[in-house]
Amino acid sequence: MSAQPRRRWSRYAVEVQALRVLRPLGIVLFTLAALFPFYYMVLLSMRDISEVIQSPGSILIGLQDFSGATYQEVLRSVENGGQGFTRFLLNSAMLATGTVIVTLAVSVLGAYAVARLNFFGRRKVQALFLSVYLFPPILLAIPLFVALSKMGLRGQLFVLVIVYVAQTMPVCVYMLRNYFESVPASLEEAAEVDGATRLQIIRKISLPLAMPAIAATGLFVFMIAWNEFLFALLFLVEERNNWTVSLGVSQLQGIETPATTLMAGSVILTVPIIVAFLFAERLMTEGLTAGGEKG
């Protein structure tokens, strides 16, 4: 009778001791694994390509080796002997901003309706939105590619905005719905008793209350549009003036452009996303996982 509890106690002690060591070790390993490629990106972007070829294994460098030459080269326009990334940055920014504005304008209303109003076909609408993610994007790309080729609209940025709106809207509606549902309905009911119309309620009560959440969702949409690659590749590749930063980094790979220069391009591509993410991380992740917590 006394043997069993003691054995249990020893297994308990072993596990607790092991975890005391393994937990911090695991955290450190995961953090290093997640961060290393980003560190490597920044490192290479500031080194000279010939140095990298000579000693590819050195991953610690002194401050005196740092140089911003790659950044200057990547940002300079093609006419001035650079890679023209300033132009790509502008394109990416316009594309992503346009997508955010249109997507939010459409989704806020839809999400409000799905969260608050009981209408015929409400569940079907949600199923329809979900189905967007079940189809391979590459499947959608085919008919859109054919249609735009036929209409001669390939290479235009505004066409891509429409495609991105359709791609980001469902997740946007889903996140906004989660936020709207967390606003107490009693506030709106009180306003209704005071004689406010539905649109007034949305404008004066629901929207202001959900504003931080709407901003976070907007940033999330911005990130998706900024990061998008497949549709940009299919629709814009022939029109260098309209390339996004992603297209620039992927298309200029080859012999002519040194890897270090494109690393600078990659840093330029990544920094806005990380900044946006740090700004809205908590709200963004809460909006995404709100449905999963119940599941």
Add this chain to the structure above:
Amino acid sequence: MATTAPATPTPTPAAPRRGQRTRSARDARAGMALVSPTVIVVIVMVVLPVLWALVLSFQRIRLLNIQQLDLLGGEYTLRNYEQLLSSSGFLEAARTTLIYSVFGTAGAIGFGLMAALLVRRSFRGRSLVRGVLLLPWVAPVVAITFVWQVMLSPQLGVVNAVGTDVLGWNSPIPFLSQREGTVSLFGLSLGVPTALLVVIVFEWWRSFPFAFLFILARLQGASSEIEEAARVDGATPTQVFRHVIFPQLAGVIALIAVLRFIFTFNAFDEIYLLTGGGAGTEVLATQVYSLLSARADVGASAAVAMFMAAVLGVFLFVFFRFFGGEEKI
């Protein structure tokens, strides 16, 4: 709601009936009006194109003759599908897609679960670590695939430099262009699909944050009472995990598994950018792309894409049959 009840004037018993009926009718109309723009966008940009892709997959269409083409008329034929099923490239790609999705999903969930369990309890710098662990998932795919390419490159890469200088490899390994390599383990030589393995490992790195995020959210939503009780009764940490924590996570893990499987099955960017679909990493999505862009064969690419959609459809149908049809998202 109950707390605000006193502030809300209670209507007389006769009024609410009529009031509610007209109100729900008004709500229904407002609801449909507000939701219709979203529905229209989805129908025009998603539903109609999918249907049209279905039509295209039964036609012999090439991009070159697209200007003259009557897009809905024309002959209907099964030739695209016949060619598909008899082509070895297609079957190979289908196999690779399946391997990539299954192992990619399993690994991403495994690592995500590990990470979530690690950062579950609070410690100093916890929220910073959480944010850092999410970075691989939010970063632009083009930038990080490029970094991985350079990292693994035989000439420039740090991995091969360390491998040859420190670990004593005979020669650098072309990780992304080697179809098959050999690994000696305890005197045994094993054939390894190098490039495929690398894109799967990349998928783990890139997607474990997704599983991590959802599992962590679920862990923090769970009540700790049962766990405390188990611990008081002398359960060891692994026992607590196996009998208390894991059962609570099963639902969210199943949900993540479905989502990750769909995403990896459809994945194009990662593989196209890392290997271009070469060295035994051609999946269905990259095949659709090369049929469409390099071969300009719209009909054949649509047939492959429809096949992908059909496989996912069957998969989801089976899944929801087994795990209940309840809508979870």
